[in-house]
Amino acid sequence: MFAFDPEGRGINATYYRIGEREWQLYTGGIINIGMEGIFTIQFYSEDIDGLIEDVKTKTIKIAMSKPYTICQLDGLMGENDWYISNVTVSFIRGGSPAGIAYTKYRLDGGEWQIYDNPFIVEEEGQHTIDFYSEDMAGNVGDTGSASFKIDKLSPQVQVIYPNGGEELSGVITIEWEANDTVDDSLEVSLYYSSDGLNWNAIAEGIENTGSYEWDTEGIAPGDYWIKVVARDDAGHVTEDTSDEPFTILPTLPLSVEITKPGNYLYVMDRAIIRLPMPVIIGGITIEVAVEGRANKIELQIDNEIKYASNGEYTTYSWYYDEPTIGMHEIKAIAYGSEEKAMASVKAFFLNLL
Secondary structure, eight states, rough: OOOOTSSSSSSEEEEETTTTTTOOOEEEEEEEOOOEEEEEEEEEEETTTOOOOOOOEEEEEESSSSOEEEEEESSSSTTTTTEOOOOEEEEEEEETTTOOOEEEEEEEOOOOOOOOSSSOOOEEEEEEEEEEETTTTOOBBBOOEEEEOOOOSSOOOEEEOSSSSSSEEEEEEEEEEEEOOOSSOOOOEEESSSSSSOOOEEEEEEEOOOOOEETTTTTTSEEEEEEEEEEOOOEEEEEEEEOEEEOOOOOOOOOOOOOOOOEEETTTTEEEOOSSOOOOSSSSEEEEEEEEEOOEEEETTTHHHHEEEEESEEEEEEEEEEEEEEEEEEEEEOOSSOEEEEEEEEEEEEEEE
């Protein structure tokens, strides 16, 4: 504070008080209030003749703290922190005695906007809101961030195979299509039923690969339906069943047959004339047919394994073109889980290469 006497007599003392506190003698320098708020300072001076001036008043506003901003999200919550509805965004502001001048926010890295009222986010997917506030004294609060995710729609699912009318046995490849507008990692469960009402689990909680190998061994022959259930991360569940029943046939006993060579003269793999036994000149394509469930197929020449394959097909063929002369035995062996089947044929070879 600065005091002077316009008549030149000189200042004897200056007094002040803050709010309703006691009057104090001003001794010079800076008066440190040391707290935030709105303060009223009263002051006056007295000259050396004892004359006292009128009390003067000054209002001071002090705001040193940064304002804070809290983001509030309101919506219907599903599973795994997913909102399954539109999300209403609002902000709580405070922390500054000067009052909030404005709050700004931006959605998903877009342009900064002045916040006036709560707003709604409708778009599905992952979202991030950045925000901060500034008070009337010019103090800028720290920038905050809030992330959330919205998935309002259920996944789509469709049974592709078997979808009705098929006659099947052994290992069946169940096929389906399932997708979601947001979640690309759907969880799928598969069920079968003989009446369309009571369902038995085939596999639960598997990845959405679009196909699954179902071993029907042990399933009683008859008509059945397939149901595919898709579940997204937000908890939405959709299902689809076969349009019509399909039939599981009795499992055939394992058998194998060498269908080529037959009783012909073969020249460079071509059948020329019929003979009492196979006669083979040059290379020959050996063909094998399998019925029942085979895990492995072997082709042997004179008990020496020449080719092998897993049991995923019903027909097999191998081209045999090694130096071979004279009578030799061609043997095909099919291996099941607990049984095996064998077929053999003797043929005369003339292959000098």
